[in-house]
Amino acid sequence: MQAMPKWADAVLIPLISILLAFFFSGLMIWAIGKDPVVAIQTMIQGAFGSTNGIGYTLYYTTNFIFTGLAIAVAYHARLFNIGGEGQVMLGGLGVALVCLAIDWPHWALALPAAMIGGAVFGAAWAFIPAYLQAKRGSHIVITTMMFNFIASAFVGYILLNYLKVPGSMSTESAGFSAGAHLPTFHEMLAPFGINFSKNAPANISFLIALLAAFGFWVLIWKTRLGYEIRSFGASETAAKYAGINPVRITIIAMMISGALCGLMAINNVMGEAERLIDNAPEGAGFIGIAVALMGRNHPIGIVLAALLFGFLYQGGAELTFWEAIPRELIVVIQGLVIMFTGALDNMVRAPLEKLFLALRKTKEA
Template identity: 55%
Template sequence: MSQAKVPAWVTVALLPTINVLVAFLVSALLFIYIDINPIDAAKVMWTGAFGYAEGFGYTMYYATGFIFTGLAVAVAFHAGLFNIGGEGQAYIGGLGVGLVCLTLGEYAPWYIVFPVAIVAGGLFGAAWAFIPAYLQAKRGSHIVITTIMFNFIASSLMAYLLVDILKPENTMATESRVFAVSSWLPKMHEMLAVVGIDMAPSPMNLSFIFALLCCVFVWLFMWHSRWGYEIRSVGSNPSAASYAGIKYVKIIVLTMLISGMLAGFFGLNVLQGELHQIKLNFVEGFGFTGIAVALMGRNHPIGVLLASLLFGFLYQGGAELSFEYGVDRNIVVVLQGLVILFSGALEHMFRPSLERTYLKLFGSKNDEQQAEKGVA
């Protein structure tokens, strides 16, 4: 009997690729149904997302937001927690970023405001995740229920603040005043122009670099620190982790604080980097899409980065498709739903047949190699 094992890259890399391809094949049938050539549609989306500098900048701008919310969900998953409250945590974290820009931004340049906004966004997001974490750890309240309830509370709180507190006088718009120009994050095309590289203007800004640093931080924290090991232990087997002396309450709270902190950074990209004022519903569902990003990325920073690029492509490419063919934007939402369906809910649909195929093709060869090593 074959003792060969399926290598990790088959399920970590090949399986998600197949799922995405199947989602695109089903999407092709949808395009055929609405009388659009799927190959032409794919070309328009690809060109719109990566084919020119401005479109590429928009793709990276969207991807930056998905990196923050995707990492937030991924960290919680490692502790066995389904943090569905990224939307609310990003919302409240953005409030922290906005308050710093509205106050300190009047007196200091962006390179002073930015680190303070990072701290404020992280603290506000972590604080919003703390109560659900405490209720889960100490009272047994399910994290899914409490976090989704806190999404609604965050939405109501922000509506109150923008209507009654932060809204300037003599305006009906539910938004704060515009931040001081000196507090705005530099755009990527502005930074590249300093070193002599020309790039078309786009919303892509300095927070993209910070998002990449967050990926590195999560990787080091989760796989190269004691706390990360304890988080993964609790996620794998809470009883065994408790028997080994790992404090369940501490780990649950710590994990959710980090998760909320990462989601809170979302406001850096959208508010300080692009909108330059606090607006109602500025999160726009990125917190919920971060769940799909984490699932597709197998809760690993590299996977989250790649999945964020995919969803950035769908957002920007879908906008180009809507402009080029007059396609309803809801069709783009359907495309995103198909990717989520096959990469999330049906992610293991092809796994058994894929593993059997691999073992059939390469199992005997691997057995021979193991036997030769045993003889040696």
């Protein structure tokens, strides 16, 4: 019997954790002489008060949905993928190579090809540490973490020596052709008479991220492979006894995880920058870890957690601009949210479990 209801585990614990994070964030803002109430109002206004702010919030949310789903797939197989950042970089390289390969006539043709390129490159980069874990016993946390640095150096080398525009001072590839331009929210909503900001980077990738979340749910809870992944994650010994091959599951789960990270590149590389730039992920691979933990590795929770971090990113940028609050403090606020929802989860969970057990005993008595 569970110590507390599922709704409390899925909703109440994250909610209390977030409130605690914002409370201590408010204390830090107050300590530097700023008004916490004004600060939160500025963040909300900046993230949701205009179509431009909403566009940026959804752009960041899209990145975090992809990386959050990627971390969750691996986590269901009891694999902790720390290499999302590197897998996003390789996915960006795959997307860029596809988009630069030919002069695409229309985005409807370029997008599926770019998705395949990003997913294949991301999965291929995840395959190496997966193989080392499954066949050589190398710890997945260490190898995936180290592969982030290798990916950064490798992509930087390719970008600088092969894709960089000759004579350009910027470390970036040539711009993609007009046919590889993805529809933005402004272009998608204009036919319906909805005026959305032209400058906002949110694009059709957001809808693809939502489809990926639905596909994640189907895979994990409605397919045989998903059942094998969850069984292996619950107990490797029992899974092996049931005939599930641990090597196969480890490699497949990690490759799906890498493919989802690679798919993020259709948003930031193809959708927003429309070229490959150095350090394109901008930390999204690591934020995905917090998103997956906060979302309890369920697609609905991951989408909501990604939206929260999208709000923190965009609202934090507005807070820095309008209230002159140091950018470093915004990073601290993000870190507090990660700490309370991840590392200090048991600090909230344990008292709640005792409370619900006491209520149950009282009711039974």
